[in-house]
Amino acid sequence: MIPGGWKKKPLEHVAFIQTGIAKGSKKLKDSVELPYLRVANVQDGFLDLSIIKTIKVDKTKIDRYLLQVGDVLLTEGGDFDKLGRGTVWKGEIDKCVHQNHVFVARPKNGVILSEYLSLLTGSPYGKLYFLKCSKQSTNLASINSTQLKEFPVLLPPIDEQKAIANLLLYWNQAIEKTERLISAKEKRFSWLLNKLINLESVKGEWRKVKLGEVAVIAPREKLLWVEGETLLAVRLHCRGVEKRLRIKPTMTKRGRPYFRRFAGEFLIGRQNFHNGGFGIVPPELDGLIASNAITSLRAKKSLLDTDFLFFFFSRPDYYKRIGYIMDGTGQKEISEKQIISLPLKLPTIDQQKQIASILNTARREIDLLEKQAEAYRKQKRGLMQKLLTGHWRVKA
Secondary structure, three states: OOOOOOEEEEHHHHEEEEOOEOOOOOOOOOEEEEEEEOHHHEOOOOEOOOOOEEEEEEHHHHHHHEOOOOOEEEEOEEEHHHOOOEEEOOOOOOOOEEEOOEEEEEEOOOOOOHHHHHHHHOOHHHHHHHHHHOEEEOOEEEOOHHHHHOOEEEEOOHHHHHHHHHHHHHHHHHHHHHHHHHHHHHHHHHHHHHHHHOOHHHHOOOEEEEHHHHEEEOOOOOOOOOOOOOEEEEOOOOOOEEEEOOOOOOOOOOOOOEEEOOOOOEEEEOOOHHHOOEEEOOHHHOOOEEEOOEEEEEEOOOOOOHHHHHHHHOOHHHHHHHHHOOEOOOOOEOOHHHHHOOEEEEOOHHHHHHHHHHHHHHHHHHHHHHHHHHHHHHHHHHHHHHHOOOOOOOOO
């Protein structure tokens, strides 16, 4: 049901649809090289202009592909998250064109606002339409210009469009402010990590040891039954350990065995150590299971603090380098023999705990901000669903 005072019209009735330039054209007589937007530049609600490429354009067709301030950019697809993804062009780059995998919807003046249209196409309502009409294959989906032109625009009066866009702008600003703060905190954390793990240059020589001298492979007893059990997963990029709910463990004759793992154990995903695939089992995941693709270590408490070990490994210049020693020609894997031979530099146990405490505090600040940003995003998605479909009305 359309709300009172609203209309529903195909997108082509309220905006001009412009397709982009195809790469590799060989019939160019008199051309000029211009910057152009690719799918990678057009993100969900913002532009990533860190890498801008150029393309040769026939001089007689420049106006045909040129972007104008207020254009709504929409990607044709690829991965499912790229389907109908877009934002508003604000003239960030002079004389910029767009490739054929990025559509432009140019709103008609006085009919629809750019900001409102971009919010509508990016809302659950818009994404559902694009998903339903898209051409799909394994993990890929795309729309064409005809489907885009037929997008059913829910059209409130222009003053109500402004009120909706302004209200949602507050959430955008809160999200952007929080994300900037997260970025600043991440940079400070990286600086702090490198400074503290290299304190030996200030505090004196740290002891050089092999991991096997200060930790042992945790005892393990092969499980005979795994029905109803929950798997542990080691996240990449030093993001710790979590439940793996989408995959249920099964017992097969040729499959990997499973073992129960306990809080405080240090887990290493042997195929992904070089991608930051390690972490500590938190108390809330005590007793869950993991396959033998994950090695579990227990620290000798008088010699090694487990949190310090996590941060020591977390430096990219350390864990990425391990990829060079991993065995295998296809899927490489670090062996347990190699794991216990990993080199460490350790201060005293008291210094380890002090360093780990400082870094844990800094990491918790970032984690709290990330939860706050996700809460804002969730609130915004809920508001978009209500406001952009007229279930909730905003006074103009």
